[in-house]
Amino acid sequence: MSMTWDPGQYLAFASHRLRPAIELLMRIPLDAPATVVDLGCGTGNVTSLLRGRWPEAHLTGIDGSREMLAEAAKTPTRADWRMADIATWTLDEPVDVLYSNAALQWIEGHAALFPRLMRCVRPGGALAVQMPRNFDAPSHTLMFDTADAGPWAARLRGVQRRSPVSDAHVYYDLLAPHARELELWETEYHQVLSGDNPVAEFTKGSWLKTLLDALEEPLRSAYWEEYRRRVAAAYPRRADGRTIFPFKRLFIVARA
Numbered sequence: 001m002s003m004t005w006d007p008g009q010y011l012a013f014a015s016h017r018l019r020p021a022i023e024l025l026m027r028i029p030l031d032a033p034a035t036v037v038d039l040g041c042g043t044g045n046v047t048s049l050l051r052g053r054w055p056e057a058h059l060t061g062i063d064g065s066r067e068m069l070a071e072a073a074k075t076p077t078r079a080d081w082r083m084a085d086i087a088t089w090t091l092d093e094p095v096d097v098l099y100s101n102a103a104l105q106w107i108e109g110h111a112a113l114f115p116r117l118m119r120c121v122r123p124g125g126a127l128a129v130q131m132p133r134n135f136d137a138p139s140h141t142l143m144f145d146t147a148d149a150g151p152w153a154a155r156l157r158g159v160q161r162r163s164p165v166s167d168a169h170v171y172y173d174l175l176a177p178h179a180r181e182l183e184l185w186e187t188e189y190h191q192v193l194s195g196d197n198p199v200a201e202f203t204k205g206s207w208l209k210t211l212l213d214a215l216e217e218p219l220r221s222a223y224w225e226e227y228r229r230r231v232a233a234a235y236p237r238r239a240d241g242r243t244i245f246p247f248k249r250l251f252i253v254a255r256a
């Protein structure tokens with residue numbers, strides 16, 4: 001899928017987005033891997049955490065977005081930054097840690113992808129993945145409900161998948177035949193956000209963006225305003241003016 005990322009909008013919620021990345025990193029049971037890949041590294045802020053945990057490792061950050069990699073290259077993190085499409089990406093030599101935070105939901109065909117990624121991991125190494133699983137929540141269902149109900153409907157049909165991440169047991173079935181140990185868990189973060197309609201702003205930096213990018217003005221603004229209106233009603237402000245945005249994420253750590 002081609003999509004132009006907006007690093008600024010994505011990083012606006014960096015602290016909420018970093019926490020799952022750290023929780024995934026802490027569950028990888030390897031003290032000194034020689035080779036580490038950050039798949040879908042984006043602006044490299046998570047790659048810097050990998051570097052912090054494993055200062056001696058050979059670290060590669062892979063992403064398909066020129067804009068994101070340009071930001072990553074500006075950071076002081078010591079890593080090889082490489083542009084590649086995860087859908088077709090392969091390795092000559094397997095690595096010790098293949099880490100991917102909040103990226104694989106963008107890739108279709110998980111039934112083939114996950115066993116393929118597992119083959120990129122050396123025996124004794126680990127595949128570690130975190131993906132959002134908030135697609136049944138109003139933040140996401142309202143994108144599609146709104147998309148179906150307006151003058152933009154024809155343009156938005158088929159632009160984005162509604163359920164790109166399966167239930168945990170699906171990943172168990174895909175990975176268990178190839179894994180020595182397999183750990184799966186899900187966490188729902190009750191994110192406390194500030195500002196005007198922050199749930200809409202949050203999704204605008206990720207999943208909603210593909211829908212917005214498929215529209216031109218004036219439909220783009222009209223769709224955005226309608227989505228904002230519905231989301232604001234689904235996530236009312238608390239008494240202190242802030243908004244709670246519950247967000248579910250799935251974690252996988254598979255030892256090869």
Ligand SMILES: C[S@@+](CC[C@H](N)C(=O)[O-])C[C@H]1O[C@@H](n2cnc3c(N)ncnc32)[C@H](O)[C@@H]1O
Pocket residue numbers: 001005017021039040041042043044045046062063064065068084085086087100101102103106107206
């Ligand atoms: C939500 S960001 C996550 C970035 C980083 N891992 C983090 O946790 O902050 C998703 C990243 O996946 C990248 N991505 C999406 N589809 C891709 C693909 N097919 N090939 C390579 N990168 C892709 C995007 O460019 C983006 O940088």
